[in-house]
Amino acid sequence: MTDTLSRLREIALLLPDVEERESHGQPTFFVAGKQFAQFRDDHHGDGRVVVCVKTSGEDEQAMLLDAAPDTYSKPAYLGPSGWVAIDLSGDADWTLVEDRVARSWELAAPRALLEAGGR
Template identity: 75%
Template sequence: MLSDDPETALTRLREAALALPEAEERPSHGQPTFFVADRQFAQFRHDHHGDGRTVVCVRTSGTDEQAALIEADPDRYSRPAYLGPAGWVALSLAGDVDWPQVDDRVAISWELAAPRGLLEASGR
């Protein structure tokens, strides 16, 4: 699905993120951000500090996974400002977006942020 409209991308991302158990959206640093148990698991960014990109920032298991994702697909993944040092990646939401991949990365990020009890209760 081609997505060069940031509002369309945000709407699609919002659907995926808010479908996860106990997920909520609120702004953080002026960006639409998704939380579970007060922990961020995804942040939408459009033209963040004038970078011209539309991305979702998500957690990884750490800097090794972050580096592997970026190395394997540098057109799709990058190291986001501010969140990058903590191992997060930015996943492009422009052009030919692989939405099942985005959904999967958002769900993995949710799992990395969610408390153990919620993971067990949701069957994850």
């Protein structure tokens, strides 16, 4: 877990104006006070290691879940808001994780930050 969280932390903290703090007992990443990524390790005993990220909405969420069910799942609590969980166990695709975390950051970041150049 520590190596996985460290790697995720490196990805998230490279993005502008990111703050990490615990939310609901989980390491969570925020931009301008808005959550955009949450690390979960055995959340409520599910035995999984994932990062939860925002999508543009239910259509994108459904497309990702259908296209890659071994990679994406609907996370507890955040799923109804269009979030997906990305499996970080085994041989995770870290290029995909980096892209999805950055996209989630873009969806949460304030317009002024995006207009200033964002990432």
